[in-house]
Amino acid sequence: MDQFLQHLVNGLVTGSTYALLGIGLTLIFGIMKVVNMAHGELYTLGAYAAYGFVALLGVNYFAAIFLSALFGLAVGAVIEYLLLRRRNLAAMDEVMLIMIGVMIVLQNAELLVWGGVAKAVPSPFSQEPIVMGGVSVSPTRVFVLGTAVVLLVSFYMLIEKSRLGLAMRATFQDKDAAKIVGVNVSRIYTLTFALGSCLAAVAGALLAPVFVVSPTMGDLASLKAFAIVILGGLGNLLGATLGGFALALIEEFGAGYISTAYRDAIGFLVILVVMVARPQGLFTKKERVG
Amino acid sequence: MNALRSSPLLFAACVLALALLPVLWPDPYMLSVVASAGIFIIAAISLNLLLGFTGQLSLGHVAFFGIGAYTSALLSLGFDLELPGLAQALVVTPKPVWVAFGGGIFVAGLFGWLIGKLAFRVRGAYFVIVTISFAQVMRMVAINWVDLTEGPMALNNIPPLTLWLPGAGTIDLVSKSSAYWLVLAVAVVSYLLVAALVHSRVGRAMVALRENETLARSIGVTVTDYLRIAAIGAAAIGGAAGGLYAHTVRIIDPDVFMFMFTITMVIMVIVGGKGTLAGPVVGGLLFGLVPELLRGRLTPEVQWMLYGVLMIVILVFMPRGIVPALTRRRKARPAVVQPVARMAGDTR
Numbered sequence: 001m002d003q004f005l006q007h008l009v010n011g012l013v014t015g016s017t018y019a020l021l022g023i024g025l026t027l028i029f030g031i032m033k034v035v036n037m038a039h040g041e042l043y044t045l046g047a048y049a050a051y052g053f054v055a056l057l058g059v060n061y062f063a064a065i066f067l068s069a070l071f072g073l074a075v076g077a078v079i080e081y082l083l084l085r086r087r088n089l090a091a092m093d094e095v096m097l098i099m100i101g102v103m104i105v106l107q108n109a110e111l112l113v114w115g116g117v118a119k120a121v122p123s124p125f126s127q128e129p130i131v132m133g134g135v136s137v138s139p140t141r142v143f144v145l146g147t148a149v150v151l152l153v154s155f156y157m158l159i160e161k162s163r164l165g166l167a168m169r170a171t172f173q174d175k176d177a178a179k180i181v182g183v184n185v186s187r188i189y190t191l192t193f194a195l196g197s198c199l200a201a202v203a204g205a206l207l208a209p210v211f212v213v214s215p216t217m218g219d220l221a222s223l224k225a226f227a228i229v230i231l232g233g234l235g236n237l238l239g240a241t242l243g244g245f246a247l248a249l250i251e252e253f254g255a256g257y258i259s260t261a262y263r264d265a266i267g268f269l270v271i272l273v274v275m276v277a278r279p280q281g282l283f284t285k286k287e288r289v290g
Numbered sequence: 291m292n293a294l295r296s297s298p299l300l301f302a303a304c305v306l307a308l309a310l311l312p313v314l315w316p317d318p319y320m321l322s323v324v325a326s327a328g329i330f331i332i333a334a335i336s337l338n339l340l341l342g343f344t345g346q347l348s349l350g351h352v353a354f355f356g357i358g359a360y361t362s363a364l365l366s367l368g369f370d371l372e373l374p375g376l377a378q379a380l381v382v383t384p385k386p387v388w389v390a391f392g393g394g395i396f397v398a399g400l401f402g403w404l405i406g407k408l409a410f411r412v413r414g415a416y417f418v419i420v421t422i423s424f425a426q427v428m429r430m431v432a433i434n435w436v437d438l439t440e441g442p443m444a445l446n447n448i449p450p451l452t453l454w455l456p457g458a459g460t461i462d463l464v465s466k467s468s469a470y471w472l473v474l475a476v477a478v479v480s481y482l483l484v485a486a487l488v489h490s491r492v493g494r495a496m497v498a499l500r501e502n503e504t505l506a507r508s509i510g511v512t513v514t515d516y517l518r519i520a521a522i523g524a525a526a527i528g529g530a531a532g533g534l535y536a537h538t539v540r541i542i543d544p545d546v547f548m549f550m551f552t553i554t555m556v557i558m559v560i561v562g563g564k565g566t567l568a569g570p571v572v573g574g575l576l577f578g579l580v581p582e583l584l585r586g587r588l589t590p591e592v593q594w595m596l597y598g599v600l601m602i603v604i605l606v607f608m609p610r611g612i613v614p615a616l617t618r619r620r621k622a623r624p625a626v627v628q629p630v631a632r633m634a635g636d637t638r
Binding site: 035083091092093094096097098100102107109111112219223226227230234259261262264265267268269271272276 | 431
């Protein structure tokens with residue numbers, strides 16, 4: 001039972017960051033119809049930004065997370081403005097390949113700047129785990145879970161309650177109708193891409209003290225984000241959140257009770273199974289945002 | 291696009307020039323560089339069948355390359371495997387290299403059929419993600435099924451392919467020039483096979499479904515069948531490229547399933563011109579040889595950044611690739627479809 005609870009706690013911590021990655025990707029797909037192959041690189045950039053601020057500039061870790069978020073927001077906006085604006089986003093394959101180009105450029109830039117050796121970001125919390133019953137968890141992970149959940153909730157509030165969220169949902173439903181009622185669609189696109197990138201960067205910054213930071217960490221993150229988004233149905237925010245937790249729990253229990261070696265393969269098997277059995281995703285009737 | 295048909299002479303001249311390269315320029319280093327570029331060109335030619343002619347963006351093509359490489363290597367080395375449920379271990383004795391090579395092509399084709407069956411239920415973004423996942427699962431299997439694949443310890447001492455010549459007997463194709471000719475021969479055969487397929491009824495059906503799937507369906511093109519043919523063909527030729535890789539490099543590890551290999555093939559096809567026969571060859575020669583010119587001048591990271599930028603620039607400014615851009619002027623001719631003369635009383 002203790003072992004079960006331990007896996008559950010670990011799964012929830014990982015799941016909260018998976019959810020951040022997943023909703024960023026699914027938001028960009030849902031509103032812009034862009035399959036963002038560079039999503040994992042924004043996650044990596046966020047982690048390196050946190051490393052840069054904390055380890056090199058001596059910034060406080062909590063401030064560094066905020067700065068990484070701003071950095072992700074800015075990089076996302078720049079990518080959208082330079083490469084996606086005025087582009088025919090309906091040519092989905094072409095846009096996908098452009099994003100692969102972006103991924104190659106960013107990943108090698110990271111390699112060039114930081115080198116191939118993994119970096120560690122010192123955690124501001126004590127290394128002493130919090131023990132409750134038979135379950136132990138490090139304070140850093142508790143902080144990750146807490147922050148991620150706060151971010152997820154505030155993101156929902158943004159989409160559901162704010163005027164910006166209303167404009168985003170309108171653009172998702174019908175871009176042309178949204179234009180007619182006065183929504184500046186190209187600004188919504190830039191904001192969407194920037195926000196999605198920001199969430200990925202925050203996920204990277206949050207996990208930086210938990211794992212090490214390396215230039216290729218984004219590859220697996222990208223692929224897992226796709227698994228999550230597929231699980232939830234492309235474009236479905238709630239689906240991506242549930243998908244994030246679901247994938248993390250499946251991985252955690254799979255690694256715990258079946259095989260550690262195939263841990264990372266589980267996500268891809270999930271994709272293949274979902275695609276064959278239920279291509280529209282597990283938590284959805286049809287594609288929607290909000 | 292019709293390079294083969296419109297000018298078989300040009301094609302023959304190109305092949306002849308390439309075949310004479312080891313005689314004219316017997317630099318072993320350059321030959322091995324061109325040969326390894328050639329292996330990826332074969333893979334790119336096969337990817338082009340799916341990506342260029344049926345319009346399905348497969349980002350898992352390296353799976354077939356890796357499956358071909360592993361199957362061919364394992365069959366030529368022999369292996370024994372304990373399978374749960376079987377009392378006796380499954381023992382496979384080493385097979386002759388060409389049998390193993392053929393086995394690699396066959397198994398890769400079989401996987402192409404299987405993946406075609408699964409992945410073509412979905413289109414667009416979903417299809418792309420399914421293909422990526424498939425390649426990743428294959429990579430994890432290669433890493434973790436150590437009993438069979440040796441995992442990260444790699445398969446060593448893979449025998450080279452052989453050639454029987456009257457008088458000389460059987461010789462191993464180990465020298466740089468013989469490996470080069472071998473790759474060239476397989477590349478020419480692959481090119482001709484794809485050309486024949488593309489110029490047949492099957493190829494026209496593929497292009498029809500690429501241009502407008504609904505329309506193609508409505509005029510009776512059994513879309514799924516043609517997609518499956520393309521998938522099997524692409525996988526089998528991709529498997530042949532993998533087999534060549536295994537028997538010329540002679541050591542393989544799970545890195546043959548690297549996502550970057552898929553990206554390399556995709557860049558070759560996109561830069562050269564997808565949906566043209568010459569595209570993957572032009573893109574492949576460019577992409578395979580330019581790194582050699584830049585070696586020592588630029589670090590690999592900077593080179594890759596340049597390729598990323600090149601890919602973006604080509605997609606933005608020359609989305610059809612180099613070959614169509616070069617041949618467009620020559621092929622320019624009046625539109626075939628003449629406007630129908632207006633009928634009397636038509637007031638539009």
